Amino acid sequence: MVGATVEDHRRRILAGVEPLGRSDTVPLGEALGRVLAADVVATLSVPPFDHAAMDGFAVRAAEVAAPPVELPVAGVVAAGDDAPPLPRGAALRIMTGAPVPPGADLVVPFEWTSGTDPVRVLRTADAGRHVRCEGEDVRAGESALAAGTLLGPAQLGLLTSVGAASVAVRPRVRLAVVSTGAELVEGQVPDSNSPTLLAAGRAAGADAVAYGPAPDDPAGFRAQLTAAVEAADVVVTTGGISAGDHDVVKAALADEDGFWFGPVAMKPGRPQGCGALAAADGRRVPVVTLPGTPIAAYAGFLLYVVPLLHALAGSPWRPVTAPLAAPVPAGDRTVLLPGVLDDDGRIRPLPGHAGHSQRLLAAADALLVVPPTGRLVPAGTPVEVLASVGSPVGSPV
Ligand SMILES: Nc1nc2c(c(=O)[nH]1)N[C@H]1C(S)=C(S)[C@@H](COP(=O)(O)OP(=O)(O)OC[C@H]3O[C@@H](n4cnc5c(N)ncnc54)[C@H](O)[C@@H]3O)O[C@H]1N2
Numbered sequence: 001m002v003g004a005t006v007e008d009h010r011r012r013i014l015a016g017v018e019p020l021g022r023s024d025t026v027p028l029g030e031a032l033g034r035v036l037a038a039d040v041v042a043t044l045s046v047p048p049f050d051h052a053a054m055d056g057f058a059v060r061a062a063e064v065a066a067p068p069v070e071l072p073v074a075g076v077v078a079a080g081d082d083a084p085p086l087p088r089g090a091a092l093r094i095m096t097g098a099p100v101p102p103g104a105d106l107v108v109p110f111e112w113t114s115g116t117d118p119v120r121v122l123r124t125a126d127a128g129r130h131v132r133c134e135g136e137d138v139r140a141g142e143s144a145l146a147a148g149t150l151l152g153p154a155q156l157g158l159l160t161s162v163g164a165a166s167v168a169v170r171p172r173v174r175l176a177v178v179s180t181g182a183e184l185v186e187g188q189v190p191d192s193n194s195p196t197l198l199a200a201g202r203a204a205g206a207d208a209v210a211y212g213p214a215p216d217d218p219a220g221f222r223a224q225l226t227a228a229v230e231a232a233d234v235v236v237t238t239g240g241i242s243a244g245d246h247d248v249v250k251a252a253l254a255d256e257d258g259f260w261f262g263p264v265a266m267k268p269g270r271p272q273g274c275g276a277l278a279a280a281d282g283r284r285v286p287v288v289t290l291p292g293t294p295i296a297a298y299a300g301f302l303l304y305v306v307p308l309l310h311a312l313a314g315s316p317w318r319p320v321t322a323p324l325a326a327p328v329p330a331g332d333r334t335v336l337l338p339g340v341l342d343d344d345g346r347i348r349p350l351p352g353h354a355g356h357s358q359r360l361l362a363a364a365d366a367l368l369v370v371p372p373t374g375r376l377v378p379a380g381t382p383v384e385v386l387a388s389v390g391s392p393v394g395s396p397v
């Protein structure tokens, strides 16, 4: 019996999780990577007025229907100018981006003319050619972007063009990390889980705060846990969940309604747990209890907590995969191996894997997730890769 699978545990953690109900309003300059909480209705049309799409001459199509035709040039209109009306029987020199003069319905590019004054129009087209019309892309009053859209560079440009200066976005998830262990409190072992998990949480878009290290006595731990639950949308603990005499997280939470502790068929990170606690205001705050061993804590965070952060934020998440560069033996449980990417985007385990080496983890581009197939996984097989922002694999955001 190898315990629940990684997928079982991911499902258990995500079951019933709804996006947080609040939203933030942020200026566009701070909106990169956020997710729209509401549709954005355009207050400006795109383009905002009819304008020339080519440098050339603004004319009446009907007056140049049978080229060659010679017309006097009544003036010049450039981007930023107010357009003068086009006199009958004349042309106006016009630059790309300039407003189309009232009366004109065609822009003849310089290349189709003599370019002189008077201008000889040598070739023509139907009315409307080389004119970009007001609202042809987005019309003022219509929805420009829908709630749920992830804001990247193109979306920020569109929002600016439709006149939005600030937008309602789904909230940043407040993440609390409570590391546990007397050895950390006593300063015998540096608390390396807190900075790692805070960084991984921030890379996934959360506001992350450390509450640990908490001591190995249930009352002391409970006090820090309660403070974390009151202040956060999700709480992650590390350590204190295996079979030892001082496994404080398990001791404090195993009898709580709805908490689950048990082995998950993965290596490292076999002991896992999860549940939810009620805050004083009635919010149900998910709690994920990760093992203390640093690689196991980090792997558990990327496997389980990152998707949870996305579910709470209401932002899309899907696993990132990369093909294996070389065959990798698989067993009866999921194995997480520090790996490096080749130039062609294939991933291979780093040699010298020693189970719990932080040095090896720090040399890796990502953790590769070897599925429990019980056989050699052939080169080329796509496998899930776990990484955070700052790694060449990027974030699964
Ligand atoms: N009899 C058994 N013993 C253990 C089992 C088991 O099934 N039966 N599982 C082993 C496995 S696998 C793991 S993983 C660990 C997980 O134990 P805990 O989650 O209770 O973690 P701790 O005992 O608190 O710590 C384990 C190890 O990691 C160091 N640690 C903890 N927190 C931090 C931190 N924030 N920064 C740096 N290092 C940390 C801690 O000092 C320990 O050395 O249990 C096995 N035992």
Ligand code: MOO
Binding pocket: 266, 267, 268, 269, 270, 271, 291, 293, 295, 296
């Ligand atoms: O599952 Mo634990 O992280 O191997 O030592």
